[in-house]
Amino acid sequence: MFDGGTSFPRSESPAVRLRLVYPADDPEVWVWEGDAGAVLQTLPQSWRFRCIYWDPPFFTGRDRRGDRGAFVDAWDSLGEYLAVMRRHWEAMAERLRPDGFFALHCDWHASHYLKVLGDAIFGYDQFRNEIVWHYTGRRQGARWRLNAKHDVILVWAKSRRALMHPLFEPWDRAQYVRMKRQKVHRDEEGREWIWGHRGRGRSHAYRIYLDEVVRQGRALDDVWDLPILNTSDRERVGYPTQKPTALLRRLLALLTDPGDLVGDFMAGSGTTGVAARELGRRAVLADVNPEAVAVMIERLRPGAKIDSPLPP
Numbered sequence: 001m002f003d004g005g006t007s008f009p010r011s012e013s014p015a016v017r018l019r020l021v022y023p024a025d026d027p028e029v030w031v032w033e034g035d036a037g038a039v040l041q042t043l044p045q046s047w048r049f050r051c052i053y054w055d056p057p058f059f060t061g062r063d064r065r066g067d068r069g070a071f072v073d074a075w076d077s078l079g080e081y082l083a084v085m086r087r088h089w090e091a092m093a094e095r096l097r098p099d100g101f102f103a104l105h106c107d108w109h110a111s112h113y114l115k116v117l118g119d120a121i122f123g124y125d126q127f128r129n130e131i132v133w134h135y136t137g138r139r140q141g142a143r144w145r146l147n148a149k150h151d152v153i154l155v156w157a158k159s160r161r162a163l164m165h166p167l168f169e170p171w172d173r174a175q176y177v178r179m180k181r182q183k184v185h186r187d188e189e190g191r192e193w194i195w196g197h198r199g200r201g202r203s204h205a206y207r208i209y210l211d212e213v214v215r216q217g218r219a220l221d222d223v224w225d226l227p228i229l230n231t232s233d234r235e236r237v238g239y240p241t242q243k244p245t246a247l248l249r250r251l252l253a254l255l256t257d258p259g260d261l262v263g264d265f266m267a268g269s270g271t272t273g274v275a276a277r278e279l280g281r282r283a284v285l286a287d288v289n290p291e292a293v294a295v296m297i298e299r300l301r302p303g304a305k306i307d308s309p310l311p312p
């Protein structure tokens, strides 16, 4: 029934209702309605993902409500929550390519337990990064604890073969000079430079030209300052806990190549699909919640407006 490539699998299983967003002759994004584990089981064995992004309920103990849709994030216990994640991730890990990545989005509620669980599944040595997504928002003076303004994205690789794409952010001369806190020199042609060093005691080892540093940009590190979607953001579609497309675009640009297959089995409003389409990646999306599926299909329908402008 499956050829592992272009034709789309059709499941008769009542647990998984299937909807296809794009015409079968040009498949780029597939949307499933159903439990993540059931969808993973139903996919053709030959389908292998370069990246699986997982943005589950965070173990907040609350129902999450938006203008369009709601989902439950209440559990009997932490043990139950972790058991569900383990079941899904064991099935998911089998589906990653040897050069694939698993990116788990979570926050302080359970990130410490989920990191241990991920290590148990992928191996401690396959852990690559804890990306801190730091966002803006209203802040209030606090006595009990500080305002929580970051999520984390924990990244594991399937094997040592998985390589990221170095990404660079623009920065200017003033930012660089402020960071280095060093004297700026000028050469005979008027070009500005500072000393570079190769370790302790070798602080005057070579020249770093400021124009070259600015031209190259700053290599992305593991703290990402990206705005959260505020209530009036044009990108907002009304589904609770919708993530910004810019965040997924950056993650997919870092971890995948054009044409790669990306998976998101708790896809909510389908942000991963939007980012994948913008970057020319193929995506399999799933959600157990019919409201989420309705929102993502609307968002992804050909001709629907692209949520946010592409970076230059």
Ligand SMILES: C[S@@+](CC[C@H](N)C(=O)[O-])C[C@H]1O[C@@H](n2cnc3c(N)ncnc32)[C@H](O)[C@@H]1O
Pocket: 034, 035, 036, 037, 055, 056, 057, 058, 071, 239, 240, 241, 242, 243, 244, 265, 266, 267, 268, 269, 270, 271, 272, 286, 287, 288, 289, 292
């Ligand atoms: C945090 S939201 C995802 C938000 C999404 N990244 C976005 O940008 O809109 C988590 C989603 O997981 C879904 N979910 C919860 N349990 C699930 C399960 N067992 N299988 C599939 N989806 C599930 C919920 O319905 C919810 O839409």
